[in-house]
Amino acid sequence: MKGIIVKGVGGLYHVKGEGNLIKCKARGKFRHNKFTPMVGDIVEVCIKNNQGVIEEIYPRKNQLIRPFVSNITQAFVVVTLKHPDINLNLLNSFLILCEANKLKTLICINKIDLVDKNDKETKHIINMIESSGYEIVLLNAKEGIGLEKLNRNLDDEVTVFCGPSGVGKSTILNNIIGKEIMKTGEISDKLKRGKHTTRHSELIEYGNGFIVDTPGFSSLDISFINRENLKYYFPEFLKYEGECKFSDCLHFKEPGCKIKDEVSRGTISKERYEFYIKTLEEISTNRRNRK
Structure with missing residues (x-):
């Protein structure tokens, strides 16, 4: 049976599928592969001895x-x-x-x-x-x-x-x-x-x-983001894509940068741009420290 994990506490998962809510445990293979089921996972479940067992976790769109x-x-x-x-x-x-x-x-x-x-x-x-x-x-x-x-x-x-x-x-x-x-x-x-x-x-x-x-929290880890991709996560930058002098422009120290021009004109928020630069520098520093 195919379903979605709607709750997971202490290794016990509640899976909604075919109109039913089934309490399940996950197969040991997931633990051995260090792959933990998550709330939101689409899974395949079988029933054995009145106990649901998660047999398969389908590929995630995101997590x-x-x-x-x-x-x-x-x-x-x-x-x-x-x-x-x-x-x-x-x-x-x-x-x-x-x-x-x-x-x-x-x-x-x-x-x-x-x-x-x-x-x-x-x-x-x-x-x-x-x-x-x-x-x-x-x-x-x-x-x-x-x-x-x-x-x-x-x-x-x-x-x-x-x-x-x-x-x-x-x-x-x-x-x-x-x-x-x-x-x-x-x-x-x-x-x-x-x-x-x-x-x-x-x-x-x-x-x-x-x-x-979800639990409230005061900090976020975005260190997984590649510095070359960061600019694509600022929607206000995208409308000017391709208008910089250099095609691989990071909108930082490069001359002829359209984004920096728009920041100067006030069409792009200065605060948002400064946060972009701060994050870009943090990602660059973390990359150097990992080498």
Whole structure:
């Protein structure tokens, strides 16, 4: 029987297939090959002595390590401008990870009731995100404001909710589902960041798709990205592809760079470009250290 892993805890996997939910263990060959089943994996299951056994894991379209989930088709990246304050470097790291995994991406700014939408800084951040090619949804999840737009984007997708702790991912998910699926937590007054409220990844069937809530976290590893490919993970760069003097331009120190020209003109966000350069240098340093 073919199915999808919707939950995995302590070596026991819950597989949804043919309308049934089956508890399974994985064959030892996966452990010996150091290949661990993931939530989201499409698998082949057989039933032996009333116990499901995962016999085969089909090739993955993509996979995330933190959170540990595979075959995602889109991401809702949840952030807040206040409580906690937005971390633009972290947001940009999430966006690179989404682009590298070819995910459709929607940026959800939650707790919008805590800020003045006409405030100069708020308008600047929203403009920076939108000018980079991303769609934004403004939310007040506790009041259910803006959630109808998220609902319209869930059908026929496997959607991951990602973002730092305390931004309201679990609240959004619970309000969409209509009941408390994941526990929610408070912001630490001392640390000004959220508690880790979600302890595991779990796919939840919704309409014709699945959604997954994931543990909040404050850092991302994007060291697997090749420095030559990094520029392709910035959508605002792509419209100028082929317009640089050199075809292999990294948009850094090369003369005749169209991207640097557009940054000077203000058509490409200076903050986004500076993050690109910072990441490019980190990748280059890591490459040298591995040699």
